[in-house]
Amino acid sequence: MEMNQNITDDVVKCATDRAADPGIFPACKAGKSEYTASERSSRGGVDFPVSVVLPAGGTGERTGLRTPKQFCTFLGRPLISYTIHAFERVSWIQRIMVVVAKENTELMTDIIQRYQHTKVQTVPGGSTRHRSICNGVLALGEDGEDKRPEVVIIHDAVRPFVEEDFLYKIVMTAKEQGAVGAIRPLVSTVIATTSEGYLDHTLERAKYRASEMPQGFTYDIIYQAYKRCSESDLEFGTECLHLALQYCGTNAKLIEGPPTLWKVTYKRDLAAAEFIIKETLSQSACVITGPSLHAVTLAGALWKAFGTFGMELDVVPDLLGNNSNFLLKENNFIQLSVNSSLSEVEAILWALESSRVLLNSVVVIWVHLRGLDGLAISGTMTEPAPLIMELASAAKPRNVLLFGIQLHQPNDLEQWERSALRVAEITSALIRERNPALVGQLLQA
Ligand SMILES: Nc1ccn([C@@H]2O[C@H](COP(=O)(O)OP(=O)(O)OP(=O)(O)O)[C@@H](O)[C@H]2O)c(=O)n1
Ligand SMILES: O=P(O)(O)OC[C@@H](O)[C@@H](O)[C@@H](O)CO
Numbered sequence: 515m516e517m518n519q520n521i522t523d524d525v526v527k528c529a530t531d532r533a534a535d536p537g538i539f540p541a542c543k544a545g546k547s548e549y550t551a552s553e554r555s556s557r558g559g560v561d562f563p564v565s566v567v568l569p570a571g572g573t574g575e576r577t578g579l580r581t582p583k584q585f586c587t588f589l590g591r592p593l594i595s596y597t598i599h600a601f602e603r604v605s606w607i608q609r610i611m612v613v614v615a616k617e618n619t620e621l622m623t624d625i626i627q628r629y630q631h632t633k634v635q636t637v638p639g640g641s642t643r644h645r646s647i648c649n650g651v652l653a654l655g656e657d658g659e660d661k662r663p664e665v666v667i668i669h670d671a672v673r674p675f676v677e678e679d680f681l682y683k684i685v686m687t688a689k690e691q692g693a694v695g696a697i698r699p700l701v702s703t704v705i706a707t708t709s710e711g712y713l714d715h716t717l718e719r720a721k722y723r724a725s726e727m728p729q730g731f732t733y734d735i736i737y738q739a740y741k742r743c744s745e746s747d748l749e750f751g752t753e754c755l756h757l758a759l760q761y762c763g764t765n766a767k768l769i770e771g772p773p774t775l776w777k778v779t780y781k782r783d784l785a786a787a788e789f790i791i792k793e794t795l796s797q798s799a800c801v802i803t804g805p806s807l808h809a810v811t812l813a814g815a816l817w818k819a820f821g822t823f824g825m826e827l828d829v830v831p832d833l834l835g836n837n838s839n840f841l842l843k844e845n846n847f848i849q850l851s852v853n854s855s856l857s858e859v860e861a862i863l864w865a866l867e868s869s870r871v872l873l874n875s876v877v878v879i880w881v882h883l884r885g886l887d888g889l890a891i892s893g894t895m896t897e898p899a900p901l902i903m904e905l906a907s908a909a910k911p912r913n914v915l916l917f918g919i920q921l922h923q924p925n926d927l928e929q930w931e932r933s934a935l936r937v938a939e940i941t942s943a944l945i946r947e948r949n950p951a952l953v954g955q956l957l958q959a
Pocket of ligand 2: 643670725726727752753754777
């Protein structure tokens, strides 16, 4: 079968020489370099102690579910773990105080251990959000003056999508102003009603904003605000910024935040959160080709197709040396194997298990090219289907989703290109959907 020489040459050049011309595989680089939090914090960094209070003591009644929304799982992981990670990954945050209802303390401890959350302590919640936040704030001051933070971030545990850049703005503004809050434009007009349920008056929407989170305070201000506020505040209040103004005379600075700061409140928000998490995890993938020319050619076709799907694809011959970095950062792997057993996949599963704590679900797709490279399928080759199911069942508890795709000997270039496109479509769908029901299946391209 004639290989498409152009693709082959470029792809071979990339797969065998990782310093390849980025023109054909701009994503083809040895490992991913991310702008690390420590680099960001070294830019006029945060040189004072910062702690976080995550109120997570609610019951989530408005979702209509028995499980409190902060403990609902997304791709096998509780929502609160995503929120904690959003703060834990920030190098200049020292402590995270998670406030949970007493009946959920054990569950929270299990989550901390399973996902190896290192900066986290728990404190019992209260009957209202203010009481919970108050417990968290007071707890930060209980270990002595030297352990007290200079700035406290207060953030609902059910707002998982918060970025370091915005936290940096909140913290630096809190240090300067004493209090700061995130705001967002109102979506609906605010109206006042009469006791008979009629319209009393409307508020001019342009003059008002929705108060969101994160909020930031110097520790002394939020501590004094909670020490001085009334029982009625604790029972019926909904706004920490108000307490800072009312009881400390500190008028909070308001910063418009990104739309990602929304709070999971209703059942529909759970679906939206899962969509965003899936989208975040499926933006890139790493293709491992080995030395086979057919695999390298297929990688070229996948790379072009993934580009049209808006997904970045890194193509490497193996996960060794400089490429081992992918094991620490990538959540999606596609192993291209020619006429071989599942040994390469077993190697990836083992390497993943020994490289890191798998916070997020990881997708591994074994693409098996049968009868290529001119080799007849060896009569001794064991049918892969039962083997991949066995491997997949063992990997699933570790949140590794293993899928298989089989590509048979194409008769000509046209059929090869059609098959390559089908492999691209199937792999991108498996990565985007991360559907546990398909784990262990050997799909046909
Ligand atoms: N007594 C409470 C009530 C709420 N919260 C927390 O405050 C955040 C925002 O509150 P909200 O969205 O109102 O959560 P719930 O009170 O759980 O929701 P619902 O009102 O639907 O029951 C959530 O992380 C929630 O767990 C808390 O720590 N303690
Ligand atoms: O009032 P709920 O407890 O439903 O939600 C909390 C939010 O209202 C609150 O976090 C922001 O408005 C900022 O105060």
